[in-house]
Amino acid sequence: MNKIDKKLHFLLGKVKEECKKVKNLSDYELKNKTNEFKRRLADGETTEDLLPEAFAVCCEADYRVLGMFPFDVQILGGIALHLCYLAEMNTGEGKTLTATMPLYLNGLTGKSSILVTANEYLAIRDAEEMGKVYEFLGLSVKAGVTRDTNEHLNNDQKKEIYAADIVYTTHGSLGFDYLLNNLVHSKEDRFMRELYYVIIDEADSVLLDSASMPLVISGSPRVQSNLYGITDFFVTTLVEDEHYIVEDNKVWLTDKGIEYAQRYFRIENLYSKENFDVLRHVVLALRAHYLMDKDVDYVVTDSGEIVLLDKSTGRKMNGMKLRGGSHQAIEEKERLKLSQEQRSVASITYQNLFNLFPKMSGMSGTIADGKDELLEVYHKQVVVIPPNKPMARKDLPDKYFKTSEEQFDAVIKETVKRHNTGQPVLLIASLISDTEMLSKLLVQENIEHSVLNANNAFWEAEIIKEAGQKNVVTVATSMAGRGTDIRLGSGVKELGGLCVLGIGRMNNTRDERQARGRAGRQGEPGVSIFYTSLEDDVCEILGDDFLEKYIEKDKHISKRRIKKLINKSQKIKSESSVFQRKNAVDYDSVMQRQRTIMYKTRNDLLDGKSLDENYLLSICEDNIKDFVKSNKKLDSYGVHRYVLDNLSYRLQEMDESTKNQKDYLIQYSKMTFNTKKKSIGDRFSEYCRLCTLRALDDGWVEEVDYLQQLQAAISGRSSAQRNLLFEYQREARISFEDMEKSIKKAMIRNILLGEVSFGKDNEMIILYP
Missing domain, CATH: 3.90.1440.10 (SecA, preprotein cross-linking domain)
Known part of the structure; x- marks a missing residue:
């Protein structure tokens, strides 16, 4: 047993001791423990100090409210999640109940505790079902998504959601909310609290497979x-x-x-x-x-x-x-x-989003396969939690074919054979086109079946629940209905449990383990077989010439050679994905550094940080020096043009005889600055802050949009044998410096040329130049 496992088991022993004590408490006494824990945290105790007692209270509440007392392995998983490990727990081991314990403990802190899951259905289901436990214990819980994806929540609704002690949401909703929260124009409009603790369900899918796909908010059209x-x-x-x-x-x-x-x-x-x-x-x-x-x-x-x-x-x-x-x-x-074509206004990848949480943990049935990458990218260790009951599923050896025709033919034969006995069959394919092909072939065999293409998580969850009933045949993509238990109908155990038939070698072994894991939950019987061929998607990597040689020209190839080629293709594909993700981390870290600077400056301004007037005048002076320096042959027309474009809409006579052009413009800017200050009065500081915020936002939108385009364009430089990342970093640094200059110019233009009026409640309305 390694050091981490020893720690987890030591804490498990402590929780079990506490469970005996809280068993005899009345409901009132059990609920009152929440107030006691909050007081103790306020007095300086840590969540680690409270862990054994808080977990025990949550276990007892789980039992009293839901009728389910967590197994030892679920408590172990909960401890791992609280200690910010990534926990591998087999499919069907009850990850939803496992999460109640660390969420309750972290929810006591008064900081945000969030669980993100794969889709809206799971977020709403878990918030409703597990929410009863938290509410029983006196904590508030909300779902951050709606059943109707077309329904948009307003800022007040979001504020209410994120103010809850515990929030269940999806990773997409959380990411977009984070970006939108950093686009608001007043501190009253901010709806998110500071990020603190997160549990990521299906963590390998989010942190690895979807990690480098950026969430982008689009704005004005270009x-x-x-x-x-x-x-x-x-x-x-x-x-x-x-x-x-x-x-x-x-x-x-x-x-x-x-x-x-x-x-x-x-x-x-x-x-x-x-x-x-x-x-x-x-x-x-x-x-x-x-x-x-x-x-x-x-x-x-x-x-x-x-x-x-x-x-x-x-x-x-x-x-x-x-x-x-x-x-x-x-x-x-x-x-x-x-x-x-829209401008990109804000962007973030899941990798960077989840790295913003001081405490981040996750769980999945297949995360151990990616442990090296997760340690390198997220500095997170993976802990494998043993199953509650030994696994009884039989994972039969893969079957290898030369063509997809032979492959599909064998799958359908196996389906018919098992269906005739009444055994439920779940056919899982990676591609939508494959699920449609399987459906056509099943229709030809007169076999009733359901097809799930991951289009609607709500009704798919209802259908997948029934996939373990006698005589049922279900065709699905690998993600359809993920997170929903498949319970076996009566008499199915005797038939060998659910049979999972996988079509095509998947992009990595994690996806295959996920598919196999749909059968044999909680020690139940089950069987899984994968059918692969040289025409599988992963084999594209071998090249058209090679595949044509063996498939179209009907050349003989041994099963052993097919197996070797398919395994090699998957390995190359998997390694290529790892490389791409690491590459995406490097590229996105450039944007992340810039984003951190900009969002901090923006938040300071929203929180009322005032700008020193001498600092503003010095920026004004720098702008003028840059202008004069870059316009060597400057005549009086050029000077007047600069005044009208940057300083004042009305030209005022000034004594030019004793001044050179630079001094003249600096003096002019000071005069217009003081005139503006007088006209606005005691709210001048607020006015300068709003003008700066506007300049900052405009500059940052241009920068985000430029970096998005730059990353696409720079990949065309590979032939020049340059270091692409170095090129990107260099160009990004230059563009950031250019953005800083353009923001400073826009700040002064906004301040000196902005027109102010006051609306209801004396709200300042600015018409920007």
């Missing part, structure tokens, strides 16, 4: 580019390996491709600053054509819209768009009407 059509046509004229190379889910131009592009667009240097837009659109078109596949990465709806697919879930991501023009490039490729 001027629509006319380069999509011309660059789309250009990339269709390119020859692979001669003009461009595709490798590890990246695409870039070769030296020959760059020369061809420069001739085609009649430019001298594709990578010069003035050709940034052309380069960006070429890269977008390359990626749309050679990295994004229809019906795998996106679908085209009947109304002519591009809807993205979440590859890890197969779920349609309605309303989500790719950033930085990628969406429009796909629309151009598919010959659809281009949607309006």
Whole structure:
């Protein structure tokens, strides 16, 4: 037993001792423990000091309210979650009940305690079911999402949600709320409390599979580019390996491709600053054509819209768009009407979002496989919690086939054979297209079945619950109904339990373990078999030439060789995903550093930090010095133009004879500054603060949008054998310095040229220049 396990078991012993004591308390005495714990925390005790007693109280409340007393392994899991480990607990081991203990303990602190889960259904279900326990013990609980995804919560509703002791929500909602909370214009509009403790359900899916997908809030539309059509046509004229190379889910131009592009667009240097837009659109078109596949990465709806697919879930991501023009490039490729390209106003990845929590923990049935990466990226250790009962599921060896036709044929035969005995069968595929194919084949066999494509978490949960009943056949993507227990119907145990048939080798072993884990919960019988072929999605990595050689030309290949090739493909795919995620961390850390600086400055301003007037005048002076320095041949027209654009809408006569242009402008700015101060009076400080906030927001929106585009465009530089991350960091640093300058110019313009009026309740209304 290692050091961590010893600590967990030692604390488990302490909790069990306390459980004996609280058993005899009346309901009133048990509820009153919450007030006692809060008092003790206020007097200087820590959550670690309270852990044995608080866990015992929560266990007893779980039993009295829900009729379920946590097993020892669930208490162990709860301790691991409180100590901020990532806990692996097998599917069906009761992770929902496990979370009640650490959430109750951290909810006592008066700081935010949040559990994020995979979808709205689970967040609402768990807040309602487990909420009864917290409410019994005197803590408040809220769900941060609504049943109707089209219903938007307003700031007051969100404030009420995040003020609760315990919040159940989804990772997407939490991420967007964090970004929106940092876009408000007054401190009264802020609705989130400081981040403190979080438990991430299905943590491997969030921290690994979805980690590098950024959450982006779009704002005002940008001027629509006319380069999509011309660059789309250009990339269709390119020859692979001669003009461009595709490798590890990246695409870039070769030296020959760059020369061809420069001739085609009649430019001298594709990578010069003035050709940034052309380069960006070429890269977008390359990626749309050679990295994004229809019906795998996106679908085209009947109304002519591009809807993205979440590859890890197969779920349609309605309303989500790719950033930085990628969406429009796909629309151009598919010959659809281009949607309006939006500016990115704010952005964050899950990796950075969850690293903002001082206390972060997570749980999943399959997280141990990613333990090395999780330690490196999040500095988190994985603890494997043993099952309550020994596992009785039989995981049969994978079956290997050359073609998908043989593969699907074998799956259907196995389904028919088992269905004829009455045994329930759950067919799990990674791709939506595979679930549709399985459904067609089952219809041909006259087998009634349900198909779940991860489109509606609410009714899928209801259907998946029934997947363990006699004679039931269910076809699902790997994520459909995840988090919902499949209970066996009467007589099913005798038939061998639920049979899970996996179609196609998945991107990593975690997804496969997740699929197998749908059967054999809590020591019940079950069986799982995976059917794989050389036409599985992961085998694309072997290359079209290789697959054509063996499949289309009907060349013999041994089962042993097929097995070796499929395993090798999965290993390469898995390693490639790890590399991409680490790469995304490095790229996003640049944005994270800038975001931290900007959000801190913004919060200081919202909280009423006043700006020193001498500091504002010194900025004004610096702006003028920069202007004079960059305009060597400055005449009186240029000086007057600067005054009208930056200092005052009315030119006032001043004695120019004794002044050079720089001194004249500095003196003029001081005069207009004092005039403005007099006209506004005692609220001048508030006025300067609001003007600065506006300049800050405008500058940051431009920066976020530029960095989004830069990351896309810079991937086209691979052929130059440069260090791409270094290039990105360098460009980002330059653009941050440029943004600082433009914010300082905008601040002074806003202050000197802004028009002030006062609304109801004497609210200051500013018309900005």
